Amino acid sequence: MEKFTTHTGRAVPLRRSNVDTDQIIPAHWLKKVTRSGFEDGLFEAWRKDESFVLNQPERKGATVLVAGPEFGTGSSREHAVWALQNYGFQAVISSRFADIFRGNSLKNGLLTVVLPQETVERLWALTEADPTAEITVDLEAREVRAEGVTAPFELDDNVRWRLLNGLDDISITLQNEGDIAAFEAKRPSYKPRTQPVA
Amino acid sequence: MGRTLAEKVWDDHVVRRAEGEPDLLYIDLHLLHEVTSPQAFDGLRLAGRPVRRTDLTIATEDHNTPTLDIDKPIADPVSRVQLETLRKNAEEFGVRIHSLGDVEQGVVHVVGPQLGLTQPGMTVVCGDSHTSTHGAFGALAFGIGTSQVEHVLATQTLPLAPFKTMAITVEGELPEGVTAKDLILAVIAKIGTGGGQGYVLEYRGSAIRSLSMEARMTICNMSIEAGARAGMIAPDRTTFDYLQGRPHAPQGEDWDAAVAYWETLATDEDAVFDAEVFIDAAELTPFVTWGTNPGQGAPLGANVPDPADFADPQERIAAENALKYMGLEAGTPLREVKVDAVFVGSCTNGRIEDLRAAAAILDGRRIAEGVRMLVVPGSVRVALQAVEEGLDKVFTAAGAEWRHAGCSMCLGMNPDQLAPGERCASTSNRNFEGRQGKGGRTHLVSPQVAAATALVGRLAAPADLTDNVAVEV
Numbered sequence: 001m002e003k004f005t006t007h008t009g010r011a012v013p014l015r016r017s018n019v020d021t022d023q024i025i026p027a028h029w030l031k032k033v034t035r036s037g038f039e040d041g042l043f044e045a046w047r048k049d050e051s052f053v054l055n056q057p058e059r060k061g062a063t064v065l066v067a068g069p070e071f072g073t074g075s076s077r078e079h080a081v082w083a084l085q086n087y088g089f090q091a092v093i094s095s096r097f098a099d100i101f102r103g104n105s106l107k108n109g110l111l112t113v114v115l116p117q118e119t120v121e122r123l124w125a126l127t128e129a130d131p132t133a134e135i136t137v138d139l140e141a142r143e144v145r146a147e148g149v150t151a152p153f154e155l156d157d158n159v160r161w162r163l164l165n166g167l168d169d170i171s172i173t174l175q176n177e178g179d180i181a182a183f184e185a186k187r188p189s190y191k192p193r194t195q196p197v198a
Numbered sequence: 199m200g201r202t203l204a205e206k207v208w209d210d211h212v213v214r215r216a217e218g219e220p221d222l223l224y225i226d227l228h229l230l231h232e233v234t235s236p237q238a239f240d241g242l243r244l245a246g247r248p249v250r251r252t253d254l255t256i257a258t259e260d261h262n263t264p265t266l267d268i269d270k271p272i273a274d275p276v277s278r279v280q281l282e283t284l285r286k287n288a289e290e291f292g293v294r295i296h297s298l299g300d301v302e303q304g305v306v307h308v309v310g311p312q313l314g315l316t317q318p319g320m321t322v323v324c325g326d327s328h329t330s331t332h333g334a335f336g337a338l339a340f341g342i343g344t345s346q347v348e349h350v351l352a353t354q355t356l357p358l359a360p361f362k363t364m365a366i367t368v369e370g371e372l373p374e375g376v377t378a379k380d381l382i383l384a385v386i387a388k389i390g391t392g393g394g395q396g397y398v399l400e401y402r403g404s405a406i407r408s409l410s411m412e413a414r415m416t417i418c419n420m421s422i423e424a425g426a427r428a429g430m431i432a433p434d435r436t437t438f439d440y441l442q443g444r445p446h447a448p449q450g451e452d453w454d455a456a457v458a459y460w461e462t463l464a465t466d467e468d469a470v471f472d473a474e475v476f477i478d479a480a481e482l483t484p485f486v487t488w489g490t491n492p493g494q495g496a497p498l499g500a501n502v503p504d505p506a507d508f509a510d511p512q513e514r515i516a517a518e519n520a521l522k523y524m525g526l527e528a529g530t531p532l533r534e535v536k537v538d539a540v541f542v543g544s545c546t547n548g549r550i551e552d553l554r555a556a557a558a559i560l561d562g563r564r565i566a567e568g569v570r571m572l573v574v575p576g577s578v579r580v581a582l583q584a585v586e587e588g589l590d591k592v593f594t595a596a597g598a599e600w601r602h603a604g605c606s607m608c609l610g611m612n613p614d615q616l617a618p619g620e621r622c623a624s625t626s627n628r629n630f631e632g633r634q635g636k637g638g639r640t641h642l643v644s645p646q647v648a649a650a651t652a653l654v655g656r657l658a659a660p661a662d663l664t665d666n667v668a669v670e671v
């Protein structure tokens with residue numbers, strides 16, 4: 001997982017509430033055998049409409065999604081997070097996230113930031129009026145900044161520590177590599193191996 | 199205070215224990231198949247991580263593999279992609295794989311034990327709930343999700359929450375014609391499909407000790423159907439004899455050291471289980487399921503139950519729905535229920551003893567008109583052994599179809615499926631709606647009951663058979 005300290009980028013204002021994971025990534029994409037390559041499935045149905053915000057040329061390369069309340073409800077599919085990341089999003093801002101989606105996103109290093117709905121409205125207004133406007137999501141300071149907006153946000157200390165250090169569950173376990181190696185050194189020789197070690 | 203078998207195996211695998219954190223457990227053996235591994239490998243690739251211990255990892259192809267025309271390209275594109283992906287991943291990461299056509303290919307839970315890779319006192323995981331099968335050797339074996347598969351591939355460990363222990367003690371002798379399958383179906387009917395939740399079950403008592411390794415695997419296999427984390431049986435002489443001489447069993451001094459350790463694993467006399475269940479073996483009879491979960495079962499001699507007789511309102515509703523789906527009338531004797539198909543196979547009952555038991559009943563007889571019977575060995579080795587003993591000829595002479603090894607109609611991910619409304623007596627482990635094909639109806643049975651049912655055309659036990667014709671009911 002990449003470290004997340006602070007990120008600055010252009011935004012996609014998504015003025016919709018209750019965006020469920022089926023809309024984020026439709027079920028027929030779940031047959032894929034990878035965690036990558038989901039970018040074309042992101043909001044697939046809506047992208048058929050040319051006027052959909054993601055299709056506007058000035059939104060190309062945007063990395064911060066500013067979404068409506070109840071983002072990520074529905075099925076628990078982790079693919080929804082992968083799709084957002086594959087597309088290039090680094091952070092999603094909303095006034096409320098579905099629990100499972102939020103858990104999945106933080107596990108995968110996609111920073112989901114909860115801000116009051118008034119702040120979300122101001123970010124919408126700002127980025128709709130000026131597509132080149134940038135938003136900074138500063139995890140170290142736990143603060144979102146944009147022109148005329150400085151908004152603190154909360155995040156669990158342990159989750160924040162993991163994100164700042166780029167630690168997924170596996171990285172955390174690998175921090176105890178010494179313990180694992182010590183255990184392996186003591187394993188009895190009669191334990192089976194599936195193949196001879198090189 | 200003494201410790202149980204499960205606690206001993208757990209304690210021997212703790213890599214790290216810290217206040218307020220789950221124990222980090224070392225994993226001795228990681229089994230892979232095509233369905234639950236692709237995203238795990240992809241995660242490794244994205245993070246640039248290798249497989250930590252390829253020498254403790256092994257893959258087979260089973261869920262999607264066809265059981266006919268295995269030399270032709272696989273018709274279903276999704277199945278083909280999953281299998282090809284596993285092959286590519288195994289090659290890229292250096293994992294040993296047994297693909298379709300290989301002599302060691304087969305259902306992952308049949309292959310591990312027959313290679314001698316599953317041994318007492320080990321921790322065994324696989325992205326598959328029926329990993330509990332391996333507990334028959336006194337291993338702590340359980341199914342995991344895809345993100346845990348990735349975790350084990352990368353670290354050979356898993357952080358795990360503690361479990362509770364439940365003793366299931368079966369004393370006495372199983373009556374003639376009553377098998378391990380009947381026993382486990384009766385256990386599940388007794389404790390319910392959620393009865394084992396949070397527990398590791400330990401099967402013990404004289405009836406368990408007298409079972410063969412294959413029968414013990416059948417029992418541990420279905421622990422998951424009682425909701426348990428795992429099922430275990432203490433290793434004994436039967437276990438050691440099964441293992442000795444297998445390709446991956448220890449040899450020479452290693453063998454002696456291993457046996458000395460294995461003998462220490464049995465639950466201590468003064469150990470305390472969190473829960474206990476007692477069963478009198480003498481009271482058991484052939485058991486079949488009538489509903490749509492493995493807990494909805496009854497003795498073959500009973501009638502389809504009346505939902506109104508269930509005191510618990512949830513169970514009553516579940517029974518009503520099940521009868522509707524199964525197309526059964528309350529009060530009908532189970533022996534009068536007609537079947538369209540019979541399936542012998544799966545990681546529950548697809549081993550050589552199961553095929554022998556079914557063949558012994560079919561020998562010299564013909565299956566009933568209109569019944570289709572599929573016999574699918576659990577692995578290529580099982581198939582070869584069966585052919586050597588002439589069992590394949592017995593099956594085909596009786597009118598059954600002899601197929602190639604795989605999961606097959608246990609879950610119908612390959613072309614082996616029931617048609618809507620078709621009824622099947624199946625030696626597999628799940629009778630969920632649509633498990634064997636959309637709209638298909640499943641009755642879980644032992645291989646013996648499966649064979650007798652195929653001959654009679656209705657649910658039947660071997661004792662119901664007259665010399666060479668089906669009996670009248």
Ligand code: SF4
Nearest residue numbers: 328544545605608609
């Ligand atoms: S035989 Fe059935 S239960 Fe066993 S691994 Fe295959 S699909 Fe799962």
